[in-house]
Amino acid sequence: MAGGPLKKKVFAVIFAVWIALWASFIMRELFRKGYFHDYKALLSRGLEGKQSYVTGDRFYEFLTFCNANLPKGATFNFVGVEEGSIDIRRAVYYLYPRLENADPEFILVYDASDARKAGYERYLKLDDRRYILKKRRP
Amino acid sequence: MEILRLAISIAAITFVGYNILYLPIFKKGGLPLPEKLFISYGAGLGFLSLEMLLFYFIKAKFSLKAIFIPWAPLFIANAVPFRLLRRSQGIAAWLLAMTDRVIARTKSEAIHEASRGCRRQPQRSLRYRALKIFLIFGITFEILYALFRALIKPIESYDAIAIYAIKSKIFYLAGSIPQGFFRGLARAFPHPDYPLNIPLSQTLIYLSLGNLNDQLVKLIFPLFFIGILVMLYFSIRRFASQAYALLFTFILASVPQFNAYAANAYLDLPLAYYCFASSLALFSWLEDKKKTQSLILSAIMAGLAGWTKNEGLMYCAINILLIAIYFVSERNRTVEPRAHTLERNPATEGRPEQMRGANGVAREVIGAGAVYIGIVSIISLPWALIKRSANLVNADIASGGFIPTGILQEASHKIAPIIYEFQKQFFGPKKWNILWPIILLALVFNYKKIFSGITKYITMSLLFAVLGYIFFYLASPVEINYFLSRTWSRFIIHFLPMVIYLAAYLMKEELDI
Numbered sequence: 001m002a003g004g005p006l007k008k009k010v011f012a013v014i015f016a017v018w019i020a021l022w023a024s025f026i027m028r029e030l031f032r033k034g035y036f037h038d039y040k041a042l043l044s045r046g047l048e049g050k051q052s053y054v055t056g057d058r059f060y061e062f063l064t065f066c067n068a069n070l071p072k073g074a075t076f077n078f079v080g081v082e083e084g085s086i087d088i089r090r091a092v093y094y095l096y097p098r099l100e101n102a103d104p105e106f107i108l109v110y111d112a113s114d115a116r117k118a119g120y121e122r123y124l125k126l127d128d129r130r131y132i133l134k135k136r137r138p
Numbered sequence: 139m140e141i142l143r144l145a146i147s148i149a150a151i152t153f154v155g156y157n158i159l160y161l162p163i164f165k166k167g168g169l170p171l172p173e174k175l176f177i178s179y180g181a182g183l184g185f186l187s188l189e190m191l192l193f194y195f196i197k198a199k200f201s202l203k204a205i206f207i208p209w210a211p212l213f214i215a216n217a218v219p220f221r222l223l224r225r226s227q228g229i230a231a232w233l234l235a236m237t238d239r240v241i242a243r244t245k246s247e248a249i250h251e252a253s254r255g256c257r258r259q260p261q262r263s264l265r266y267r268a269l270k271i272f273l274i275f276g277i278t279f280e281i282l283y284a285l286f287r288a289l290i291k292p293i294e295s296y297d298a299i300a301i302y303a304i305k306s307k308i309f310y311l312a313g314s315i316p317q318g319f320f321r322g323l324a325r326a327f328p329h330p331d332y333p334l335n336i337p338l339s340q341t342l343i344y345l346s347l348g349n350l351n352d353q354l355v356k357l358i359f360p361l362f363f364i365g366i367l368v369m370l371y372f373s374i375r376r377f378a379s380q381a382y383a384l385l386f387t388f389i390l391a392s393v394p395q396f397n398a399y400a401a402n403a404y405l406d407l408p409l410a411y412y413c414f415a416s417s418l419a420l421f422s423w424l425e426d427k428k429k430t431q432s433l434i435l436s437a438i439m440a441g442l443a444g445w446t447k448n449e450g451l452m453y454c455a456i457n458i459l460l461i462a463i464y465f466v467s468e469r470n471r472t473v474e475p476r477a478h479t480l481e482r483n484p485a486t487e488g489r490p491e492q493m494r495g496a497n498g499v500a501r502e503v504i505g506a507g508a509v510y511i512g513i514v515s516i517i518s519l520p521w522a523l524i525k526r527s528a529n530l531v532n533a534d535i536a537s538g539g540f541i542p543t544g545i546l547q548e549a550s551h552k553i554a555p556i557i558y559e560f561q562k563q564f565f566g567p568k569k570w571n572i573l574w575p576i577i578l579l580a581l582v583f584n585y586k587k588i589f590s591g592i593t594k595y596i597t598m599s600l601l602f603a604v605l606g607y608i609f610f611y612l613a614s615p616v617e618i619n620y621f622l623s624r625t626w627s628r629f630i631i632h633f634l635p636m637v638i639y640l641a642a643y644l645m646k647e648e649l650d651i
Contacts, residue, residue, distance in 0.1 A: 011649060014576060021571050022276075022392045026283075029394075042290050047353055054294040089300035092327070096307055099326055 055090050062110055063094045065126045075101035080112040107133040140347055144354050147346030148179070148361065154209050155182025159438075160216045163431040173372045176365035177435070180411055183358065184442035184517075187338035191520050194315040201313075202345055266381060266651070273384040277367065280391035284360040287401035292353040298403035301329050303352060306340035310350055320528035331530040333521055335446040336405050356403055362411040363400030366635050367391055373418050374642045381651045386642040390635060395569040399631055405447050406631045412443035413453045414635040417599055420457050424464055425592050427502070437510045441517030448532065449632060454514050456602045460595050461510060465503035545612040552618045556611055559622040569627055577641055584644040596640045603633045 030036040042050050052060035070076065076098055081087050091108075092100050109115040111129050125131035155178035156164070164174055186205060198204060293303045304327050309315055316323065324330035336358070343355045367387050374383035390396060399407045416439035423432035440457050443450030524530070564574040581588060588597045607629050614621060 007648060014572070018389070018392075018571055018576075021567055025394050025568065025571070039286075039290055047292065047351060050290075050353060051292050054291050086296050086299075089296060090294065093299045093304050093307065096304060097311060099323075 051094070055094070056087075059087060059091075059110065060094075062108070062126055062130045063091055065124075065130070066095060066098075066108055066132065069124050069132065070095070070098050070106055072097045074098045074106055075104040076106045076108050077101060077104040078108050078110060079115045079117075080110040105135050109133060140349075140351060140354060143347050144343070144357060147343055148357065150206065150346075151182040151186060151342070152179045153182070153213075154186060154206070155179060155184075157209065157212045157216050158182070158185055159435070163435050166429075166431045168429070168431070170372055172368050176361075176368045177415060177439075179361060180365055180408075180415065180442065181438065183339045183342075184335055184412070184445060186342055187335045188445065188517065188520060190309075190338045190342065191315070191334060191524070194317075194319075194524070195520070197314075197317060199314045200309070200341065200345055205342065205345070269651070270381050270384060273381070273388045276388045277384065277391050280388075280397055281360070281364055281367070284363050284397055284400040285357075287398075288356040288360045288403075289353060293356060293403045295402045295404065297405075300327065301332055302337045302403070302405065303340065305334065305337040306344065306355075307350060307352075309338065309341040310344040320524055320530060324528075324530070329533065330528075331448070331525060331532050333445050333447060333450075335442065336408055356401070359403055359407060360400045362408045363391075363397070366407075366411050366414055369415060369418060370635055370639060373639060378642065378646050379651060382642070382646070382649065385649075385651065386638055389573070390638045393570055393573055393634065395627060396631060396634055399628070404628065406628045409443055409447045409450055410632050410635055412439050412446055412450060413632055414639075415439040416443060416453065416457060417596075417636050418639070420460065421592060421596060424460075424595055427506075433506055433509060434513065437513035438517070440510075441514040444514065444518050445521060449629070451518075452606045453603070453632075454518075456599055456606070458507060458510055458514075459602065460599055461507055462503065463598065464595065465500075465506075469500070545609065548612045552612055555618045555622055556608060559626050563627055563630065566627075577637060580641045580644050583648070587644055588640075593640070593643060596636065596643065600633055600636060600640065 038053075042053055045053060055063070066076070076095065077100060078088060078091065081091065088100075106123065107115070107117060107120055109129075109131050113129050115133070117133060119136055120133040121136055123132045123134035152175055156174065159174075159178060159181055163169075169177070189205060189208065190200060193200060193204070293299055305324075308319070308323065320330065339358060340355050343358065344350050347354060367390065370390055371383050371387045374386055396407075416436045419432045419436035419439065423429050423436060426432075436457060440450070440454040443453050563570065564578075587593055607626075611618065611621060
């Protein structure tokens with residue numbers, strides 16, 4: 001390296017700080033934030049297993065159940081999942097070509113034991129807290 | 139098998155991009171092969187997705203044949219000069235000619251660098267070599283880490299899945315952009331007005347894979363990341379040593395926020411790629427106006443930036459503004475009018491030399507500006523037509539709350555949160571390491587340089603970008619604290635590569651490695 005000795009020292013210190021922070025942030029990400037655990041779990045899974053892991057295995061199981069039992073093009077809405085949440089966005093993605101709608105044919109109840117809505121009846125259930133309501137025919 | 143298909147599709151996309159850019163840009167030389175390949179990759183994705191959008195107008199279905207075959211005449215047209223060259227000279231003669239060109243280029247580069255006072259061959263000390271090895275290791279690590287993080291899980295982050303992946307899934311399952319999509323189905327999902335470069339690119343990858351693999355499709359994002367690093371490295375190499383270029387490339391690669399966005403399938407990094415490519419090419423042209431290929435490349439990449447995210451249009455406007463400022467500020471210095479122009483223009487006869495030069499410059503600004511606006515408009519036109527016909531408007535503007543004229547009133551209560559968020563990022567090492575204090579030091583110690591020569595245009599482009607974002611914060615009806623916390627650290631990514639390039643440019647004499 002060339003340049004004044006003071007400048008060289010300043011740059012060396014700045015570079016050392018950069019490297020120290022760089023290494024510590026990677027370690028923090030991997031171990032304190034738990035990414036290492038996630039990567040280890042993801043490595044042993046296939047595509048669907050990975051989709052299930054990132055969505056949450058329990059929620060993904062319900063989405064798979066809905067996918068298998070709702071007709072394509074059907075409209076749905078959720079009870080028990082926060083509106084506008086990432087879970088809703090993931091559900092909308094995985095359930096397409098079924099579409100989210102304010103006045104749906106089906107209500108997907110997730111983690112709510114006795115959800116009732118006028119005009120809807122129980123259609124199918126995965127378990128006591130995860131089930132589908134269907135609009136009654138007039 | 140899927141990995142092989144993915145690799146072939148990426149190669150095919152790059153090949154299309156290369157062939158599109160070959161005649162107007164690459165044939166004239168000046169760019170090293172890795173840079174050409176990564177520019178071709180982004181251009182290929184952009185042009186192929188634009189082509190897929192055009193399928194909507196002609197009601198055509200997507201298929202790999204239908205998408206790639208229209209480019210075949212271009213491949214043939216580009217291959218003809220190669221064949222003629224080989225026939226006339228033979229392979230050996232052709233290789234010799236290529237070698238001569240490389241030697242000549244290396245010599246001219248050496249002369250060019252010597253004239254800039256650049257030390258290309260610094261001391262080959264052990265420390266110097268160790269530094270280079272460390273930097274190469276660091277960059278390689280960051281690239282592999284970005285690839286790993288992108289490919290270890292499918293698309294799952296909020297905007298990536300809610301805005302972009304859902305559209306690519308719809309297009310793939312329908313085998314086209316369904317007719318009436320923009321007036322109907324698109325409105326069932328957030329932000330129907332967002333451009334479709336990346337969603338359609340994802341659809342293209344699905345078509346190549348033959349299934350909806352939303353894990354492998356994420357490869358396109360770290361490739362943009364590598365593309366930015368390659369462009370940064372070679373752009374710094376034009377005025378500095380290998381170790382110096384590696385140092386700044388490593389700095390960019392190791393910014394935590396930048397690396398994270400190479401893997402989460404958001405569009406901020408692809409936008410940064412197009413904006414950076416466009417800006418670099420523009421500054422190359424500002425340095426040497428004979429390089430019309432740089433002006434064309436800049437316009438193409440700016441147009442594709444607008445086709446990637448709405449913010450890209452702001453960068454198009456900034457570049458056009460810079461061209462105008464350049465000619466206004468340089469017009470008096472331009473003393474060499476074109477002879478033929480003077481002879482044929484009686485209006486300038488008998489006037490002072492400076493006046494004639496100004497006329498020549500005026501013509502050049504109109505010419506360059508027209509070329510730039512023309513290219514950007516051609517690229518933007520199909521999407522603009524769709525947006526207009528389907529009345530796709532940004533949600534903030536549609537709500538009537540976007541009031542550009544009311545920003546002065548808004549400024550009084552919004553400026554404090556904006557400053558607070560800016561300082562939070564400035565002193566936020568978790569996302570940026572100590573990048574911003576370093577940049578501030580570089581600017582303070584080089585304050586005389588930042589508004590001199592070509593550097594002032596780089597500085598201005600960054601200033602305009604920041605001011606543009608501030609304007610949107612002031613004019614937007616979205617609650618300011620929420621808006622800032624959700625967007626500012628992402629928006630910085632759009633111009634981050636240019637900031638690193640500016641720092642490298644400013645410190646080239648002080649940090650002599």
